[in-house]
Amino acid sequence: MNQNQTESNTPAHRRILVLGATSGIAEATCRIWASQGASLFLVARNAEKLAAVAADLRARGASFVDTAVADLDNTEHHPALLAHAVNTLAGLDVAYLAHGVLGDQTRAEQDFNTAAHILHTNLMAPVSLVTWLANFFVQRRNGVIAVLSSVAGDRGRKSNYVYGSSKAGLSAFLAGLRNRVDREGVTVLTIKPGPTKTAMTAGMKGSEKFADVNAVAKSIVAAVDKRVDNLYVPLQWQPIMFVIRHIPERVFKKLNL
Amino acid sequence: MPPAEAHEAQQPLRYDTGTSSSAKAQFESWGRYPTYAANVIPLHWQGDFPAVAQNLHNGILPVGLGRSYGDVCLLKDGNLLATPGMNRIIAFDRETGLLTAEAGISLAQILDFAVPRGFFLPVTPGTKYVTLGGAIANDIHGKNHHVAGTFGRHVTEFEIVRSDGSFYYCSPTKNPEFYAMTIGGLGLTGLIRWATLQLKPIVSRMIDYEGIQFHGIDEFLALTEASKEIEYTVSWVDCTSTGKNFCRGIFMQGDHSTKRAPLKTSPDPKLVFPIDAPGFALNHLSVAAFNTLYFHKQMSKRQVSLVDYEPFFYPLDKVLRWNRMYGKRGLLQFQYAIPWNNAREGTVAILKEVAKSGLASFLAVLKAFGDVPSPGVMSFPKPGLTLALDFPIKPDKSFPLFERLADMTLEFGGRLYPAKDAAMTAAQFQAFYPDWQQLARFRDPMITSSFWERVTGDQPSL
Numbered sequence: 263m264n265q266n267q268t269e270s271n272t273p274a275h276r277r278i279l280v281l282g283a284t285s286g287i288a289e290a291t292c293r294i295w296a297s298q299g300a301s302l303f304l305v306a307r308n309a310e311k312l313a314a315v316a317a318d319l320r321a322r323g324a325s326f327v328d329t330a331v332a333d334l335d336n337t338e339h340h341p342a343l344l345a346h347a348v349n350t351l352a353g354l355d356v357a358y359l360a361h362g363v364l365g366d367q368t369r370a371e372q373d374f375n376t377a378a379h380i381l382h383t384n385l386m387a388p389v390s391l392v393t394w395l396a397n398f399f400v401q402r403r404n405g406v407i408a409v410l411s412s413v414a415g416d417r418g419r420k421s422n423y424v425y426g427s428s429k430a431g432l433s434a435f436l437a438g439l440r441n442r443v444d445r446e447g448v449t450v451l452t453i454k455p456g457p458t459k460t461a462m463t464a465g466m467k468g469s470e471k472f473a474d475v476n477a478v479a480k481s482i483v484a485a486v487d488k489r490v491d492n493l494y495v496p497l498q499w500q501p502i503m504f505v506i507r508h509i510p511e512r513v514f515k516k517l518n519l
Numbered sequence: 520m521p522p523a524e525a526h527e528a529q530q531p532l533r534y535d536t537g538t539s540s541s542a543k544a545q546f547e548s549w550g551r552y553p554t555y556a557a558n559v560i561p562l563h564w565q566g567d568f569p570a571v572a573q574n575l576h577n578g579i580l581p582v583g584l585g586r587s588y589g590d591v592c593l594l595k596d597g598n599l600l601a602t603p604g605m606n607r608i609i610a611f612d613r614e615t616g617l618l619t620a621e622a623g624i625s626l627a628q629i630l631d632f633a634v635p636r637g638f639f640l641p642v643t644p645g646t647k648y649v650t651l652g653g654a655i656a657n658d659i660h661g662k663n664h665h666v667a668g669t670f671g672r673h674v675t676e677f678e679i680v681r682s683d684g685s686f687y688y689c690s691p692t693k694n695p696e697f698y699a700m701t702i703g704g705l706g707l708t709g710l711i712r713w714a715t716l717q718l719k720p721i722v723s724r725m726i727d728y729e730g731i732q733f734h735g736i737d738e739f740l741a742l743t744e745a746s747k748e749i750e751y752t753v754s755w756v757d758c759t760s761t762g763k764n765f766c767r768g769i770f771m772q773g774d775h776s777t778k779r780a781p782l783k784t785s786p787d788p789k790l791v792f793p794i795d796a797p798g799f800a801l802n803h804l805s806v807a808a809f810n811t812l813y814f815h816k817q818m819s820k821r822q823v824s825l826v827d828y829e830p831f832f833y834p835l836d837k838v839l840r841w842n843r844m845y846g847k848r849g850l851l852q853f854q855y856a857i858p859w860n861n862a863r864e865g866t867v868a869i870l871k872e873v874a875k876s877g878l879a880s881f882l883a884v885l886k887a888f889g890d891v892p893s894p895g896v897m898s899f900p901k902p903g904l905t906l907a908l909d910f911p912i913k914p915d916k917s918f919p920l921f922e923r924l925a926d927m928t929l930e931f932g933g934r935l936y937p938a939k940d941a942a943m944t945a946a947q948f949q950a951f952y953p954d955w956q957q958l959a960r961f962r963d964p965m966i967t968s969s970f971w972e973r974v975t976g977d978q979p980s981l
Contacts (some may be wrong), residue, residue, distance in 0.1 A: 286563075311564055314621075318607035322632065 273487070274299035274325070277351040279344075281334060281391060282361025284311040286460025287410060289318075290479035291358065296324035303347040304329045306361075326351075334361050335383055337390040344394050356486060357395045359388050359409040363425075370424040377424045384428035389435055396443050396450070403447040408486050409436055413454045413494065416503045419519040440491060449489040453482055456499040546599065549842055550588035551849025552912055552941055555595040555969060563604040565621060568710045569682045572598070578967040579682065581710045583650030584625060587657065588852040588909075589941030590969040591705050597967070600710060602652055608632065609713055616718035617675065622652030622711040627836075629716070631784045638718035639775070639828075641673035645884075647833050652711040657938040658703035658898040660888070660905075662751035662773075662832070668891030669898055671702030677714035682965035686712070691894060700961040702895030705937060707962040707971060723780035726751070726773040726831045730822040732814070734767045736867055742770045743887045750774045751831075756883040757814055758873050758908065759807040766870055768885065769817055773831055785829055806879035845911045851941060853924055854907035856888055857933035862904035865931030869924055873908065876920045880908040896954050899936045907939065918942060937970060948974035 278295055282288055283304035292302060296319040304319075306312040309331045316327045328350050332343055348354050365380035392407055399405030414422055415429030433452055440450035457472040473496050485493040494500040509517070547554040560571050560579075572579050580594040583602055593599075602623030609619040616638045618629065626640060627647040633639065642661045649659070658671040667673070676690040679701055687709070689698040701708045733739050739754060746752050749772045756768035835841050842850065857865040866885070873880060883906065890902040910917050921942045925935060934951035935943050949955055959975065 310566055314565065314607050314609075317609055321608040321611045 276300045276355045277303075277353050278356040278358060279303045279305070279347045279351070279354055279395075280358045280360065281305045282359065282410075283329075284308060284315055285360045285362070285410075286475050287455060287458060287478055287482070288358065288360035289315055290475045291360075291482050292319055292324075293322055294479055294483045296320075296322040296327075299323055299325050301326035301351055302328075303351050305332050305334070305343065305347070307331065307333050334387045334391070337387055340387075340390050341394055344391065344398070348398065354395075354398070354405065356406045356408060357391075357399075358486075359391060359407070361387070362410065362428075364422075365425050367422050367424055380424050381428045381431070384425065385431045385435075388432055392436070392439065392450075396439055396448060399448040400443055400446045405447075406449045406451060406486055406489060407436075407439075408451040408453060408482065410453050410455065411436065413456050413499050413503050415454070417506050417514075421519060444491075449491070451485055451490055451493060453485070453493045453495065454499065454503075455495050456502075546585070546593055547849070548588055548590065548592050548941075549586045550852055550909075550939075550941055551842055551845065551847070552851065553590055553593065553969070555590075555593045557594055557596065558598045559601055560598055561601045561604050562623065562710075565605065565712050567605075568600060568680055568712075569684055572600070572682055572965065575965075579965050580968045581652065581656075581706045581966070583623065583653035584648050586646055586649045586653070587938045588850070589937075589939060590973065591657065591937050591940075591971075592653075593969045594967065595969050595972075602650060602710075605712075606650075611636075616720060617715055618718055619713060619715040620651060621713050622650060622655075622677070624651050625649065626651070626654065629718075633718050634721070634724065635782050635784055637720055637722065637782055639721045641717055641719050642667050642670040643832050645833065646836055648836065651714055651716065652706070655702055655711055655714060656704060656706040658893055658895045658900075659938070660900050662753045662886065664891070664900055665747065665752065665887055665889030666750055666891070668889065669703075669893040669895065669900055671893050671895045671898065672891065673717045674702065675715045675717055677701070678712045679709035680712050681709040681963045697961065699894055699896045700958055702893065703898035704895070704958055704961070705897070705968060705971065707958060707966050707968070709963045709966070721775050721782070723776040723778060724782060724828050725776040725778075725780055725825050726828055727776050728771070728773040728824050728826045728831060730817050731770045731772075732767070732817060732820050733770050734764070736766045736863055739766070739768065739770060739885065740863065746770075746772050752886065754885045755813070756870070756885045756906070757810040758870055758880050758883045759810050761874050765874070766867070767814060768883075769814065773826075776825060845909075848912040848914075850909045850911055851917050851921055852907065852909045852936075852939035853921060854905060854936040854939045855924075855928040855933045856899060856901050856903055856905045856936070857928065857931045858901060858903040861931040861933070865927070865933060866904050866906055868931075869906065869927055872920075872924060872927065876916070878910050878913065878916055878920055880910055883908050897952060897958050899934065899938075901934070903933070907936075937974075940970070943974065945974050945976060 278300050280288055280292055280302060283292060284306040302319060302324050304312060304316055312329050312331060316329050320327050330343060332339060362384045363380060366376060370377040370380060388409060395407055411433045412429040414426040415433045418426050436450050436452045455478055458475050458478050459472045460475055478495050481495040545554055546557050562568055575598055578594055578597040579600055580597060581600045581602055582592045585592050605621040605623035606628060607621045611618050613636060626643060626649055629640065630647060642663060644659045644661055654670045655674055658669045660669050678686055678688050679697060680686045687694045687697045689701060691698060697708060731742060733742055752772045754768050754770045756766060760767060885906050888900045888902055888905055925943050925947050928935060929947060929950055
């Protein structure tokens with residue numbers, strides 16, 4: 263991997279780190295990047311699934327694919343993992359964080375450990391990763407950090423407020439970080455997908471109406487290219503969440519959402 | 520993004536709205552008849568099965584995109600293992616064109632991948648929205664059957680996993696009996712995890728096309744004889760006409776263009792058939808009018824042109840959910856293969872019976888099958904003529920006609936195609952496929968389908 267810095271802005275020469283690469287949205291996004299010829303470093307927990315994703319992306323035209331098996335809950339391993347990825351790719355242009363858990367809301371309502379685990383995976387671990395990545399990109403005065411948050415973070419609802427609060431914290435963290443590093447040439451992209459058809463949502467009520475994962479991926483790739491700050495995907499979630507955020511609390515608290 | 524993928528959101532195995540919160544839902548196949556409740560278990564990874572099938576108390580059936588017309592892809596009150604999420608490419612050799620992929624990949628996704636790399640499917644049906652696994656399980660055929668044989672002939676190897684966790688690598692030389700029973704085995708021998716397909720090189724998306732009007736079966740047979748060297752041949756037949764127009768049609772033939780041209784991916788289809796048409800929309804008059812227009816759309820006796828492969832192979836894929844044209848009651852497909860010794864006589868007799876019934880068939884497709892043997896024991900095609908018809912369902916009329924046509928097929932030594940069937944009787948099936956008990960022996964004890972239960976009376980042994 264000897265990528266020339268000046269070429270790094272064209273899709274074919276982009277070096278991309280993907281954390282949580284076996285998630286449905288991440289895999290669909292990577293297929294587009296692979297077909298553009300990007301170099302990819304993929305991280306996921308399950309070695310067998312990771313190998314299947316990597317083989318597919320190689321066949322689809324990625325210039326280079328390497329992988330690391332890691333449980334991203336172990337924040338103490340993050341610096342070594344990220345340094346290894348950057349060394350392997352001989353630099354980094356885009357970091358894409360896609361790992362996360364939906365968690366068991368009903369159990370989390372009764373059991374703090376369940377709630378804490380959701381918050382750790384969806385909030386603490388990304389904060390650890392993004393802190394390292396932001397400082398790395400600031401030094402180089404260039405880079406994109408794209409993070410999967412969720413519309414569920416825009417307002418807590420009884421059906422999934424533990425997941426929602428982890429994403430709310432993440433969105434707030436990213437907004438603040440953007441305010442700090444945007445002027446240093448670093449783009450922080452907060453992605454808020456609505457419910458999307460993936461393994462995570464399979465079998466959920468109404469899942470046949472969820473967004474198509476390939477359409478979601480296409481929007482994410484375009485947002486990274488245009489260095490957008492915030493992306494609701496599909497776009498209709500932007501006005502929907504605007505309305506939901508502005509429902510008066512005395513009404514909202516009585517709704518079943 | 521491979522454009523076709525977005526459209527598999529149009530799940531033909533669709534949930535009816537207003538179902539409960541469980542994954543159990545009403546499922547219909549492409550013919551929209553019959554419709555059965557089933558539990559859906561989506562598979563995303565090769566290792567998901569059989570783990571996901573532990574503790575299930577009724578049968579299971581691996582399914583793809585549900586483009587089969589009848590009930591081979593349905594299992595009443597059972598568990599459907601939906602494979603389209605298992606769609607990764609495992610390996611591709613750009614020199615030889617050998618593609619290994621997970622079995623839930625669709626032919627549309629394969630084309631999006633292969634065409635820009637200068638390769639095409641060795642055999643393709645009339646829709647690209649079928650999975651690799653489904654194409655093997657139904658041993659599908661295409662317009663090039665007379666030169667290329669069935670799809671299974673181009674599948675060099677695959678792996679099946681059974682509900683007890685055992686797995687078999689299958690090829691013509693390794694586990695040859697599982698190989699032969701799985702090709703055309705209706706998904707019953709185990710879950711096809713992945714398969715290797717031999718693609719063929721192309722230098723252009725375009726097809727050198729020729730359309731020729733014919734009047735009567737003898738003109739059709741003469742054209743068939745004259746086009747043996749041409750890769751793709753198929754005919755549309757007007758089966759509403761009688762008298763001097765009886766068995767008129769258009770003979771369509773084509774070869775891949777050998778003139779180099781850009782190998783882009785196909786654009787996304789834009790049209791979706793918006794509503795369920797009312798039951799009376801397709802009647803004898805409207806179909807006869809359509810057929811007359813279609814016949815004369817081609818102004819001259821012969822028409823030569825260069826056409827893209829999309830309209831040549833997949834004219835109906837342009838309109839997603841086109842099966843809604845047949846309304847909520849759906850359609851019955853009928854496709855036979857009758858061997859050469861009775862092919863002419865049988866085809867004339869059956870077309871006369873259809874015209875006499877007054878039940879309109881909108882799409883009638885006639886083709887000669889070649890003598891390239893399939894590796895599959897239960898494969899449908901055999902040398903002779905094949906005719907495919909579809910009828911809107913009129914409850915008291917369609918089924919008696921169908922039974923008559925199936926009996927005639929049997930008398931002429933032919934057989935019907937399970938992938939397009941929702942009505943053949945157990946006795947008819949067992950006469951069409953004398954080797955069916957062999958498939959029964961190789962069947963995974965947990966796997967069954969509504970089709971299999973209907974034509975064999977076999978129940979899952981749990």
